[in-house]
Structure formats: structure tokens, C-alpha cells
Amino acid sequence: MKTKRPMTITEKILASHAGKKEVFPGDLIEARVDFALGNDITAPLAIQAFQEMGAEKVFNRNRIALIPDHFTPNKDILSAEQCKVLREFAKAQRLAHYFEIGQCGIEHALLPEKGLVLPGEVIIGADSHTCTYGALGAFSTGVGSTDLAAVMATGRLWFKVPESVKFVFYGNLNPWVSGKDLILYTIGQIGVDGALYQAMEFSGEAIRTMPMEDRFTMANMAIEAGGKSGIIEPDRVTLFYIQKKAQRPYRTYYSDPEASYKEIREFDVTQIFPQVSLPHIPSNTKDVREIGKIEIDQVVIGSCTNGRLGDLRVAARILKGKKIAPSLRLIIIPATQEIYHQAMREGLFEIFLSAGAVISPPTCGPCLGGHMGVLAEGERALATTNRNFRGRMGHAQSEVYLASPAVAAASAVKGRICHPDEVMKRGSRGFRGYGK
Amino acid sequence: MENEMKIEGRVWKFGSDIDTDAIIPARYLNLTDGGELAKHVMENERPEFPKEVKPGDILIAERNFGCGSSREHAPLALKSAGIFCIIAESFARIFFRNGFNQGLPLLESQEASKEIQDGDQIQVDLTTGEIFDLTQQKRFFAKPIPPFMQELIEDGGLIPHLRKKGFKKK
Ligand code: SF4
Numbered sequence: 298m299k300t301k302r303p304m305t306i307t308e309k310i311l312a313s314h315a316g317k318k319e320v321f322p323g324d325l326i327e328a329r330v331d332f333a334l335g336n337d338i339t340a341p342l343a344i345q346a347f348q349e350m351g352a353e354k355v356f357n358r359n360r361i362a363l364i365p366d367h368f369t370p371n372k373d374i375l376s377a378e379q380c381k382v383l384r385e386f387a388k389a390q391r392l393a394h395y396f397e398i399g400q401c402g403i404e405h406a407l408l409p410e411k412g413l414v415l416p417g418e419v420i421i422g423a424d425s426h427t428c429t430y431g432a433l434g435a436f437s438t439g440v441g442s443t444d445l446a447a448v449m450a451t452g453r454l455w456f457k458v459p460e461s462v463k464f465v466f467y468g469n470l471n472p473w474v475s476g477k478d479l480i481l482y483t484i485g486q487i488g489v490d491g492a493l494y495q496a497m498e499f500s501g502e503a504i505r506t507m508p509m510e511d512r513f514t515m516a517n518m519a520i521e522a523g524g525k526s527g528i529i530e531p532d533r534v535t536l537f538y539i540q541k542k543a544q545r546p547y548r549t550y551y552s553d554p555e556a557s558y559k560e561i562r563e564f565d566v567t568q569i570f571p572q573v574s575l576p577h578i579p580s581n582t583k584d585v586r587e588i589g590k591i592e593i594d595q596v597v598i599g600s601c602t603n604g605r606l607g608d609l610r611v612a613a614r615i616l617k618g619k620k621i622a623p624s625l626r627l628i629i630i631p632a633t634q635e636i637y638h639q640a641m642r643e644g645l646f647e648i649f650l651s652a653g654a655v656i657s658p659p660t661c662g663p664c665l666g667g668h669m670g671v672l673a674e675g676e677r678a679l680a681t682t683n684r685n686f687r688g689r690m691g692h693a694q695s696e697v698y699l700a701s702p703a704v705a706a707a708s709a710v711k712g713r714i715c716h717p718d719e720v721m722k723r724g725s726r727g728f729r730g731y732g733k
Numbered sequence: 734m735e736n737e738m739k740i741e742g743r744v745w746k747f748g749s750d751i752d753t754d755a756i757i758p759a760r761y762l763n764l765t766d767g768g769e770l771a772k773h774v775m776e777n778e779r780p781e782f783p784k785e786v787k788p789g790d791i792l793i794a795e796r797n798f799g800c801g802s803s804r805e806h807a808p809l810a811l812k813s814a815g816i817f818c819i820i821a822e823s824f825a826r827i828f829f830r831n832g833f834n835q836g837l838p839l840l841e842s843q844e845a846s847k848e849i850q851d852g853d854q855i856q857v858d859l860t861t862g863e864i865f866d867l868t869q870q871k872r873f874f875a876k877p878i879p880p881f882m883q884e885l886i887e888d889g890g891l892i893p894h895l896r897k898k899g900f901k902k903k
Contacts (some may be wrong), residue, residue, distance in 0.1 A: 372763075379763060
């Protein structure tokens with residue numbers, strides 16, 4: 298399609314799904330949705346709304362996923378009842394993508410792995426971190442349960458076309474610096490509403506050298522800057538990742554060189570070092586070497602942000618042959634069943650267990666203070682998750698610090714938050730390199 | 734079902750970046766009933782809030798209200814607690830959608846958010862965006878709510894709205 302005016306990747310995807318030649322930021326459009334998802338917390342309300350609106354059948358039984366991942370394996374009777382609502386609805390509607398534990402995983406790690414979310418698509422999920430799939434070059438955004446209900450019934454939803462902001466990362470990454478550090482740094486620079494309602498487009502040579510896993514981590518946290526979506530133009534890393542998995546044909550879109558952005562921000566990544574985000578807001582970001590001695594009670598490695606195989610591999614490299622600090626608890630949560638299985642085959646569990654970690658089945662678990670490692674009053678955790686709001690992981694008087702898996706693993710050994718260099722030999726490169 | 738467009742009520746004031754974990758902590762997300770959720774709304778921020786809030790009260794916040802998760806339990810809990818509308822300098826995006834979808838009106842006004850104080854008695858007219866602070870005898874104007882959103886509010890949220898329109902419009 299020859300477009301009239303230069304557009305960003307986000308504008309092109311939205312225009313094509315609204316059946317328009319072009320769209321402008323601020324336009325209210327109604328767009329076709331390619332894929333929609335809900336979880337054990339948001340889907341019960343959506344299913345209730347679906348029934349209240351008098352809908353009988355979903356718009357397409359192959360384009361909806363219900364993923365019980367937050368409080369599963371069911372943590373209590375009420376959670377079990379919620380999962381039952383999903384299971385029964387999936388059965389009644391003959392949904393093709395309902396994932397029972399044993400095949401399940403955290404939604405935002407699971408759906409890309411299954412090839413169910415694809416470049417160029419419009420994806421909505423009743424979960425704020427639905428923005429994760431933007432890493433594949435899709436327009437993907439979180440909504441609430443009522444919007445999910447409307448999409449389940451009609452396959453369409455209204456959107457306001459967001460303004461796009463471009464973040465260009467240039468230079469070579471420093472040792473131990475990952476996608477997590479870049480996104481924490483960015484949020485620290487622009488604030489938790491720095492990209493409010495906007496599409497954050499990540500680009501530049503540092504992004505191009507990153508594996509998909511780090512790109513997912515970055516798009517995942519666009520919401521922590523208030524963003525409507527995060528997006529990365531597809532390249533050969535993307536296509537290599539998705540080609541074999543893709544369950545449907547897809548189209549790739551790219552921003553026109555003359556496309557207009559609300560703002561273009563450049564970051565020299567040679568000036569970015571491992572980051573940590575201090576309580577109680579993700580933008581409270583510091584260089585990990587500049588925070589003094591902060592002792593911790595618990596380390597969590599997992600979540601939709603950093604529970605992927607590459608994350609576990611980095612943690613294992615650091616923990617290999619070491620023991621965690623005696624006063625500390627280390628909880629490792631592979632994000633999906635497949636990641637769990639592969640980590641086991643690779644011998645990562647041997648390393649984790651010998652170090653003194655506990656390994657949880659795939660679940661959101663402690664990320665939202667659900668189960669599997671909730672914090673008591675006054676406790677302090679370092680987590681590879683994405684939110685450190687007050688009370689997020691348990692008691693309102695507990696603290697959460699956010700960092701990469703490398704910083705988390707090293708800190709588990711030290712018993713306080715530290716740079717990986719403090720436990721690894723100097724000169725050992727931390728970046729996990731290209732591809733798998 | 735249908736909402737009033739005008740009200741007078743007491744103000745509860747909060748700061749910036751009030752996140753959805755503050756509005757309704759995740760430990761209550763195994764509940765879906767609005768009335769049950771309302772018993773815990775904002776309890777981490779202000780323990781007296783869920784006990785003392787009354788139908789028709791108005792919540793005022795600073796920037797980025799409702800940031801964080803997409804849980805619709807947040808606007809649902811506030812609405813079920815009786816909150817008539819929320820006035821803030823700005824709202825997080827998903828919360829903004831969810832609020833209107835639940836039939837909970839949201840108004841944006843920097844001046845009102847700054848000047849109106851906790852405990853003030855105010856009048857709000859959703860149709861015009863006019864806010865009158867009876868305690869301070871000051872008048873403010875919020876950005877008018879777009880017509881599409883006004884329809885949602887009048888109908889009591891997206892679901893009643895779709896039902897009214899016959900949702901299979903395509
Ligand atoms: S891992 Fe945490 S942030 Fe991700 S979907 Fe689960 S609860 Fe949400």
C-alpha cells in the first residue's frame with residue numbers, strides 16, 4: 298500500500314486495521330483486533346461483562362487466549378473458582394487457546410513462544426504488560442476487562458491513535474548491561490508518566506544487537522513509563538525468532554524515514570551501567586554502584602519481564618559453583634513450562650539448587666504479591682519484575698527493588714544489592730550475545 | 734443504572750502516581766464483587782478511606798492517577814465505594830479507558846487538582862466540566878468530556894451502552 302504521508306510503524310499498523318490509508322495522532326478509530334487475551338484475574342470480569350451484554354458467541358475461537366497464570370497453581374479456593382470460570386467459558390466457546398497448568402506459563406512469555414502473536418498485528422490483552430509483544434513489531438496494548446469483553450464479542454475496539462516517540466540507543470553495551478538496564482535507565486530519565494498515552498519506538502544499533510528476549514523486556518516495561526505501547530521494527534533477529542513458530546501469516550511494517558515523531562531521544566549506551574530501581578516507583582533508578590550497601594531478604598528471578606531462558610542462563614552463569622548468602626531466600630520462576638523444561642535439560646536447575654535457590658513452577662506468583670514468596674512487614678526484596686509500588690509484593694511496609702537477572706543473581710550471593718563484577722572475575726563479559 | 738450528571742460531595746485528596754496496587758492491592762484480586770472490593774479500596778494509602786467514604790464523594794488526585802496494572806477492579810472498587818467522579822491533573826491510560834467503561838467519570842483539570850483541598854465540599858457538572866468549590870468559593874473548568882465518553886457515562890458504562898445499541902453493529 299502506497300501511503301500518502303510518511304507514517305510511523307504504529308500509525309501504519311493502526312491505519313491498516315482501521316481500513317484507512319492514513320491516520321493521524323489523536324484520531325479516534327475503530328480497529329480490527331487480531332488477537333486478544335485475558336488471565337485468571339481479568340478474564341472472569343470480562344466473561345461476566347460478555348454475558349451481561351447479551352453476547353452469545355466469541356468473534357473467533359482461534360483468536361482469543363485465556364491464560365490462568367497469576368494465582369496458579371490455584372493458591373486458594375477463590376482463585377480456583379476464578380480459574381474454573383475461565384475453563385468453563387473456554388470449553389463452552391470451544392476456545393482453541395486455553396492453557397491449563399502443565400502447558401501454561403506467564404502470558405507474555407507464553408504467547409510469543411507459541412507463535413500466537415505476530416509482527417504487524419493489533420493485539421489487545423486485559424493485562425497492562427500486553428505491550429510486551431511490541432518487541433515483534435506489533436501494535437499491542439493493555440486494556441481492562443470490559444474492553445476485552447467487547448473485543449471477544451465483536452473482534453473490534455476503539456483506539457485513539459497515539460503520538461509516537463522514538464528512543465535511539467547507540468554505542469556498544471557495557472558488560473552486564475541488558476535490555477532491562479536500558480529500559481530502567483530510560484524510565485529513570487523520562488519518569489513514570491514520561492510517555493503517557495504514547496507509542497514508544499525503540500531503535501538504534503544497541504537494540505539491533507540484542508536478542509529477542511531483551512527486546513521483550515524493553516517493550517514489556519513501556520507501560521512503566523505510561524506508554525500505550527512499546528514497539529521495535531522487525532529485523533532478522535525478529536524474523537529468525539518468529540518464522541518457525543508463527544501460527545498465521547503475518548506482515549511486517551516499518552517506519553518511514555521521514556515519519557514525524559513527537560520527540561526523538563538519543564541515549565549513548567556506553568554511559569549506561571547496570572541499574573537498580575529503588576522503592577516505591579520504577580522511575581527511581583540509579584546506577585547499582587551508587588546506592589551504598591542495601592541488604593536484602595529475598596531475591597526473585599522471574600516474571601514476564603525477565604523469566605525467559607536467557608535470563609535464567611545469565612543467572613546460572615553467576616551462581617555456578619557459588620552459594621547464596623545464608624540470610625537470604627532466592628526464588629527462581631521460569632516463565633513458561635517450555636522454559637522450565639529446557640532449563641532443566643541444560644542443567645541450570647542443578648546450579649540453582651546447589652546454590653540454595655528454590656524453583657517455582659511457572660506463575661506470576663510473588664510479582665504481584667500473590668503467592669510463592671510474599672513479603673512480610675519490613676522485608677526487602679530485589680526482583681527482576683517490573684513494578685516496585687508500595688505493597689506490590691506483600692505487606693504495605695515491605696520494599697521492592699528492580700534490576701536485571703545478572704544483578705539479582707550477584708546480589709543473592711552477596712546478600713546485598715551489588716554489581717555482578719563484585720562476584721565475578723573481572724573481564725568476564727556479561728552480555729549474552731546474539732541469538733540463542 | 735443511568736448516571737446523574739451533577740452532584741455535590743466531599744473531596745478526598747491524593748497525590749501523584751497513585752497506582753492500581755494502591756487503589757486495590759492484588760491480594761484482593763481473587764474477588765470480583767464490587768461491594769467486597771470497595772471494603773478494601775485505598776486501604777494501603779489511607780486506612781480510614783474505605784470506612785468513611787460516602788456515596789457521591791469525589792476523589793481528587795495529582796498526576797498519572799491509576800498507573801500500573803489493567804485491573805478493572807480499581808475503578809470498580811472506587812465506583813462501588815460511592816465515588817461519583819475523579820478529578821486529576823492527568824490519568825494513566827488504561828485507567829482512563831476502564832473508568833469510562835465502568836461508568837466512572839474522570840475529569841482533567843490542573844487547577845482544580847492543585848487548589849481544591851481534602852475535605853472541601855464541591856459541586857461537579859459533568860456535562861459542562863464546571864467544578865465549584867463551595868468551601869473556598871472558587872470555580873474551575875475541566876476539559877469537557879468528549880461526546881462519546883458522555884454517552885458511556887449516561888448509559889452507565891460500555892456494557893450497558895453496547896447492550897442499548899445492540900452490540901452487533903458491524
Ligand atoms: S509476571 Fe507480574 S507483571 Fe507480568 S503478567 Fe504476571 S503479575 Fe503481571
